[in-house]
Amino acid sequence: MEAIKATFFQECEELLADLEAGLLALEGGDTDPETVNAVFRAVHSVKGGAGAFGLEQLVRFAHVFETTLDHLRARELEQTAHVLKVMLRAADLLADLVRAAQSQGHVDDARCQALADELVALSGDRPAESAPDAASGADDFLDDDFGFKPLQVAFAEPGADVGDDLAGDEPGLTDWVIKFRPLATLYLKANDPALVLRELERLGALEVGLEQADLPLLDDLDPEGAYLAWTLNLRTSASEADIREAFEFVDGDCDLEVVAVANPFADEPEETPAAFPASSDVELDVMALIQRAQAEVASSDGVEISEPAAVAAIAPASPAPAPAATPAVKAADPAVKAADPAAAAPVTTTIRVDLDRVDRLINLVGELVINQAMLSQRVIEAGLVRSSNVALGLDDLEQLTREIQDSVMAIRAQPVKSVFQRMPRLIREIAAATGKQVRLVTEGEGTEVDKTVIERLTDPITHMIRNAIDHGLEKPADRVAAGKPAEGVVKLSAFHRSGRIVIEITDDGAGIDRQRVRDKAVEKGLIAPEAVLTDEETDNLLFMPGFSTASAISDISGRGVGMDVVKRSVQGLGGRITIASRPGEGSTFTLSLPLTLAVLDGMVVTVDGHTLVAPLTAVIETLQPKAATVRSLGPSGMVVAVRDAFVPLIDIGATLGFRSTPIDPCSGVALLVENDVGGHAALLVDAIQGQRQVVIKSLESNYQQVDGIAAATILGDGRVALILDVDAIIANRRPETASGAAPAPAPEPTPPLLATAS
Amino acid sequence: MSRTVLTVDDSRTMRDMLHMALTDAGFRVLQAVDGVHGLEMLETDDAPDVIITDINMPRLDGFGFIEGVRQDARHRATPILVLTTESDSAKKNRAREAGATGWIVKPFNPEKLVEAVRRVAA
Numbered sequence: 018m019e020a021i022k023a024t025f026f027q028e029c030e031e032l033l034a035d036l037e038a039g040l041l042a043l044e045g046g047d048t049d050p051e052t053v054n055a056v057f058r059a060v061h062s063v064k065g066g067a068g069a070f071g072l073e074q075l076v077r078f079a080h081v082f083e084t085t086l087d088h089l090r091a092r093e094l095e096q097t098a099h100v101l102k103v104m105l106r107a108a109d110l111l112a113d114l115v116r117a118a119q120s121q122g123h124v125d126d127a128r129c130q131a132l133a134d135e136l137v138a139l140s141g142d143r144p145a146e147s148a149p150d151a152a153s154g155a156d157d158f159l160d161d162d163f164g165f166k167p168l169q170v171a172f173a174e175p176g177a178d179v180g181d182d183l184a185g186d187e188p189g190l191t192d193w194v195i196k197f198r199p200l201a202t203l204y205l206k207a208n209d210p211a212l213v214l215r216e217l218e219r220l221g222a223l224e225v226g227l228e229q230a231d232l233p234l235l236d237d238l239d240p241e242g243a244y245l246a247w248t249l250n251l252r253t254s255a256s257e258a259d260i261r262e263a264f265e266f267v268d269g270d271c272d273l274e275v276v277a278v279a280n281p282f283a284d285e286p287e288e289t290p291a292a293f294p295a296s297s298d299v300e301l302d303v304m305a306l307i308q309r310a311q312a313e314v315a316s317s318d319g320v321e322i323s324e325p326a327a328v329a330a331i332a333p334a335s336p337a338p339a340p341a342a343t344p345a346v347k348a349a350d351p352a353v354k355a356a357d358p359a360a361a362a363p364v365t366t367t368i369r370v371d372l373d374r375v376d377r378l379i380n381l382v383g384e385l386v387i388n389q390a391m392l393s394q395r396v397i398e399a400g401l402v403r404s405s406n407v408a409l410g411l412d413d414l415e416q417l418t419r420e421i422q423d424s425v426m427a428i429r430a431q432p433v434k435s436v437f438q439r440m441p442r443l444i445r446e447i448a449a450a451t452g453k454q455v456r457l458v459t460e461g462e463g464t465e466v467d468k469t470v471i472e473r474l475t476d477p478i479t480h481m482i483r484n485a486i487d488h489g490l491e492k493p494a495d496r497v498a499a500g501k502p503a504e505g506v507v508k509l510s511a512f513h514r515s516g517r518i519v520i521e522i523t524d525d526g527a528g529i530d531r532q533r534v535r536d537k538a539v540e541k542g543l544i545a546p547e548a549v550l551t552d553e554e555t556d557n558l559l560f561m562p563g564f565s566t567a568s569a570i571s572d573i574s575g576r577g578v579g580m581d582v583v584k585r586s587v588q589g590l591g592g593r594i595t596i597a598s599r600p601g602e603g604s605t606f607t608l609s610l611p612l613t614l615a616v617l618d619g620m621v622v623t624v625d626g627h628t629l630v631a632p633l634t635a636v637i638e639t640l641q642p643k644a645a646t647v648r649s650l651g652p653s654g655m656v657v658a659v660r661d662a663f664v665p666l667i668d669i670g671a672t673l674g675f676r677s678t679p680i681d682p683c684s685g686v687a688l689l690v691e692n693d694v695g696g697h698a699a700l701l702v703d704a705i706q707g708q709r710q711v712v713i714k715s716l717e718s719n720y721q722q723v724d725g726i727a728a729a730t731i732l733g734d735g736r737v738a739l740i741l742d743v744d745a746i747i748a749n750r751r752p753e754t755a756s757g758a759a760p761a762p763a764p765e766p767t768p769p770l771l772a773t774a775s
Numbered sequence: 776m777s778r779t780v781l782t783v784d785d786s787r788t789m790r791d792m793l794h795m796a797l798t799d800a801g802f803r804v805l806q807a808v809d810g811v812h813g814l815e816m817l818e819t820d821d822a823p824d825v826i827i828t829d830i831n832m833p834r835l836d837g838f839g840f841i842e843g844v845r846q847d848a849r850h851r852a853t854p855i856l857v858l859t860t861e862s863d864s865a866k867k868n869r870a871r872e873a874g875a876t877g878w879i880v881k882p883f884n885p886e887k888l889v890e891a892v893r894r895v896a897a
Binding site: 018020021024025054055057058061062064066068069071205206207208209269 | 786788791829831832871874876878881882883895896
């Protein structure tokens with residue numbers, strides 16, 4: 018049962034996603050009836066499952082929601098923008114309720130009630146005020162009475178539990194005479210009078226009398242006609258409602274009369290059936306008839322009559338005289354059956370796999386990659402030539418390993434849709450809280466990225482969207498005054514670029530007020546008042562710890578979490594974040610992240626005897642600095658001329674604390690790297706070992722975060738190598754040269770023994 | 776010989792619940808995800824003794840499915856139970872018009888479900 022519950026919640030996630038997608042499509046002008054149907058089905062299925070698990074609050078709300086959707090589906094309710102807005106909010110609440118149910122939590126009843134009232138009000142046909150009086154009325158739930166408990170009513174008919182009229186006393190038995198005449202339609206629905214009689218028999222002592230007077234001669238017999246009727250004497254303590262319940266499925270397809278024999282001295286039920294032929298006679302007659310019929314059929318080629326339908330029509334006759342025997346045999350039947358789970362599973366093209374298994378597989382493939390690298394190294398050490406069979410075989414193995422790795426990573430890759438899907442709701446909430454009008458446009462939802470990255474994307478994106486609406490977009494009145502439409506647009510897009518996933522959040526708001534940002538930064542002592550900053554540098558002040566431009570801290574984005582936290586968490590993913598802003602036109606925040614957190618194409622370099630890895634994606638080219646191209650800048654700074662431009666030359670060894678004095682640039686090799694700000698730098702290393710795919714091992718989880726170092730890896734020879742955080746290295750250097758202030762914390766000295774310690 | 780029940784429901788949760796309740800009671804269970812799939816399953820030789828179907832389904836809903844079953848001479852006499860909620864008295868009637876034998880009220884418990892199946896299948 019727990020497993021099914023887990024399935025239910027899993028399914029709920031999908032249904033809720035479908036629900037929201039459907040509603041958004043409707044909002045976007047989709048008029049396909051199937052879209053409404055799908056939306057309806059989603060809510061209906063949530064309700065169905067919730068009912069099964071007794072999740073009352075969820076059932077109640079889903080029911081109200083479903084009813085309104087039903088009206089929409091039947092076109093009784095017009096598909097207006099307002100209607101859809103309410104429904105979207107209802108979908109949000111439904112999602113909350115599902116989540117609450119999942120974590121045993123609770124959602125405020127008042128909130129449900131308020132939204133339920135709104136939904137009911139949409140339909141308009143039943144005002145909420147009339148709910149209490151109407152509640153006792155009709156046969157079904159009352160949509161507007163939210164306090165109504167719809168569960169576990171099940172089979173009981175209205176009035177079933179009203180005091181059992183004649184059988185009031187505990188042992189009180191009542192005799193009932195029941196006249197039951199099936200109509201032809203009863204058989205068409207595959208109902209079987211014998212089964213109805215069997216039901217009745219469970220209520221008490223039953224005597225069955227068959228009326229076969231209407232049975233025509235064989236020539237006139239319609240194989241699908243109904244000719245038989247029964248008169249039944251039942252002695253039972255059950256109420257009339259209970260008796261009628263046995264006929265529930267055939268109600269309307271038979272003539273039924275249930276009469277209590279209020280005769281205190283009718284102790285002998287034998288009296289009553291005397292009016293009808295004794296059952297043994299009936300049996301003989303019917304059997305004879307059937308035999309005759311079968312004989313005729315057999316001899317006259319009457320193929321149609323032997324079809325199953327004909328059997329259905331004739332069959333009732335045979336068990337009728339002896340219904341008592343049938344249930345006894347059949348009741349035991351299901352109990353002894355061996356379960357045969359060889360049920361044909363629905364044809365699907367996807368399977369569900371526990372994420373742990375995939376993670377384990379990915380870890381193993383990571384080990385395989387390391388192992389294969391080690392093997393290659395051993396082969397080289399053994400002095401085997403590149404053309405030897407062993408080396409050639411290893412090349413194939415390397416190729417294969419890489420393909421396996423790609424395929425395995427693809428298993429865990431997911432479209433960013435799952436993150437984007439949460440945003441419409443967020444936007445609605447923030448829009449409502451800020452009084453701004455916002456439309457979300459998404460692009461590239463199908464862009465795939467590793468699941469581990471996806472999971473950690475939500476928070477930064479959420480925060481940046483909050484920021485875009487809260488700080489970026491203007492109030493509707495201001496927008497109109499500025500000649501823009503009152504409704505602001507926030508665009509969220511994702512795409513792949515050079516082995517990374519790029520996510521852009523663009524608003525068409527006022528853009529960054531650079532003067533204000535600057536004043537604020539000076540006021541907070543983040544920069545010197547006389548510092549000269551480029552626009553880009555000013556914009557980047559937003560990412561500094563302790564910076565907040567909102568004069569009054571709003572509850573939307575001013576939650577103590579600044580953009581600096583966003584930046585740090587993005588960097589923790591090996592990503593970068595940049596801002597581009599045009600005054601009056603809006604801002605664009607760009608996130609660039611690796612597709613996976615598991616492997617990396619790296620350039621392996623040597624620095625002061627240590628092996629380090631630079632992410633290949635960051636490296637544009639390598640160059641050999643010449644004395645003529647290197648210039649000193651200030652006491653310790655150096656620049657190198659790369660074609661027509663000078664870029665800062667950073668000695669990795671000195672930056673990371675491996676050595677105190679920079680080496681002679683001409684004795685090393687420089688890696689020309691680029692960060693997302695578009696900034697270039699040349700990283701000076703002693704030598705390049707080569708390019709290699711490395712498996713990323715988190716430094717934070719095994720040791721602690723080290724500035725300038727993104728992660729670690731295990732090399733083919735079994736040694737640990739640190740992976741450089743190129744952005745951090747460039748960033749740590751930039752402000753010093755640009756403004757003279759030191760906003761970033763001073764790089765922690767990296768103990769050289771780290772390489773062996775971790 | 777164990778009796779076979781074909782369940783037709785688009786909700787995985789519901790299919791799982793039906794499957795569990797019915798196999799526990801000794802039935803063999805076939806599953807279909809919607810009306811079209813259900814009709815396809817009936818094309819095979821493995822004919823069910825009882826069919827349980829949901830109403831709201833994509834591609835082909837319960838009503839259409841029931842009509843389809845009843846049009847097939849081989850399955851005209853197969854009992855069909857409809858999964859429904861109380862509020863759907865109109866649906867109940869429509870299902871009956873389409874040829875449903877009986878119904879199971881959601882939410883159901885396993886006993887109630889098995890009871891309903893036994894009620895239409897000897």
